[in-house]
Amino acid sequence: MLMGHAAAPVPCRLVAAAYRDEQEAADKVVRLGPGVDACLFASPVPYELAKRSGVLTVPATHVQLGGPALTAALARAALDERIDPRRISLDVLSRADVEEAYADLGLPASGVLTREEPGATGTVAAYHERMLRQGTTTGALTCLPAVADRLTTAGVPTVRVRPTSAAVRTALHTAALLGAHHRLEESQLTVVLVEVPTLREPVRRAAPRYWRDELRLSLHRLLVQEANRMHAVVWAIDDHSYLVTATRGSMAGATDGFRVLPFAARIRDELGLSVEVGVGMGRTTHDAEAHARAALARTQAGKQAQGFAVDREGRTLVPAPRMPPQLPGQGRPKGTEVLARLAAKLDGGDTIVDAESAGRMLGVTPRTARRLLRTLVDEGLAWPLPPNRTPQPGRPRQLYRLIVEKLGPR
Known part of the structure; x- marks a missing residue:
């Protein structure tokens, strides 16, 4: 089995991965990892075995033994x-x-x-x-x-049955072309647009800007950390949206082949926010951003993560699965009702709560209160504050600011 690592059809570097039995082909592919751009197998047997095992993440071909x-x-x-x-x-x-x-x-x-x-x-x-x-x-x-x-x-x-010299030459040429195309495709420019509905929605009354600034700062810091892992660049577009520039290869790796929304899981887990994401590719930054905005518009229109990635030709890639709900769907109280009950018991107008204090107000366990508070965040009725880091072990205390202004005059 030969593995090609090529930036162009020629020249290319071949890496030999020998095996005693064709059954070892899949293991050899796994060991070589992402350091190759194409796989060339010596016959159809190891190619089929590697393909069936699901380990092939790059283009692959084999030497023909027919004809x-x-x-x-x-x-x-x-x-x-x-x-x-x-x-x-x-x-x-x-x-x-x-x-x-x-x-x-x-x-x-x-x-x-x-x-x-x-x-x-x-x-x-x-x-x-x-x-x-x-x-x-x-x-x-x-x-x-x-x-x-x-x-x-x-x-x-x-x-x-042995391959002819002509069949070997043809297979090598095909593998080199596959590797070159894969390399060009992996380096294709990709733009990711991230919008935060909680920051986009206005409040009815003037609220302290400090809370939004803290939330933006935490979100920006998280996006920068994730972008650094992907060798990408991130910057804020406005108060509620961010733009990330990366390559198709790095983005595909971070999204399981565009099946998982980038950044969304960590933002949800650490900041309690839901985000809307659009991914677009193109030959220029302008084209990639235009496709990303089209994908984002589809996401927002359908209220699902369907068609969130668009390639450079404007075609929708593999749609991402729907984001899991924050609460079980059955018997869930409306966010405004929960917010009204909490607002009625606020002491001295302080709108900052955590799971323990909210649980006491609502007469539920802290675990249930934590889920209810995340529901408020999803519906734009509360802002999660940066976790209160303490030297003590265990989960840091998560504070939320209730946006009681959305209840209107009381």
């Missing part, structure tokens, strides 16, 4: 007096490849037995040997070196 390679193997079999090419067993290659080759040679293929399904060396070798012992075939053609060795030791007339 000229099969024809050359049949020619070698015809030179062996023990083998009748019209009565043989053959593994790996498809029935279509076999019939095409025999049609080109003007030979009937009705007496040729094929086993396309890959398997362990012993299983495939036993198949060929059984067909010979039963008198159904006169010999075996195999694409697997280990099977060829075992059959030869067992006295089975065997010819190994």
Whole structure:
């Protein structure tokens, strides 16, 4: 198996990953990791095994063993007096490849037995040997070196199907092109727009600006930390939205192939905020931002994370799953009702609460109160304040400012 690491079709660097058995192909791919741009397998068997295991994260191809390679193997079999090419067993290659080759040679293929399904060396070798012992075939053609060795030791007339030089050159060229395209695609410019509904919504009365400033500062700090891990850049657009510039490769890694909203989970867990996200790609910053805004508009219109990523051609990528709700949907009280109950029991007009104090006011456990407070945050009825870090172990105390202004005149 050869792994290509190429920035262009030529030149490229090849990394050999040898194995004793094709079953090891998937493990070799995992060990090489993301340091390669394309995978080239020596035959269809390791390629299929790696593909089925789900470890391939880069483009991959394999050396073709049908066509000229099969024809050359049949020619070698015809030179062996023990083998009748019209009565043989053959593994790996498809029935279509076999019939095409025999049609080109003007030979009937009705007496040729094929086993396309890959398997362990012993299983495939036993198949060929059984067909010979039963008198159904006169010999075996195999694409697997280990099977060829075992059959030869067992006295089975065997010819190994080997790739031709032309097939190897073609496969190398294809792998280099796949790697180059992958590299260009991975470096494609990507823009992420992050909007915070809680900061976007105005309040009815003038509220202390300190709370919003603290929230923006915490959010900006978190986005910068996440962007640094992705080698990205982040800056604030206005009071409630941010722009992150990255590459497609780094963004795909951070979003599980654009299936998970970037940054959203950590923002929700640490700051108690829900965010709206749009991801766009393009050949220029302007195009990427335009696609990101289109994706963000779709997200906001549907109130779901559907079609949140748009590629450079304007097509929607794999939609992200819906963000999990903060509370079980059944029997959940409305946010305004919870806020009104808390506001009625506020002492001296202080609008800062935590889970313990809110629980006492509502007559529920701190755990339930914490969920209710997160509901208020989701509905824009409370602002989570930066956690109160203390030297004591355990979860830091999370404070919330209730936006009682949204209740209107009381």
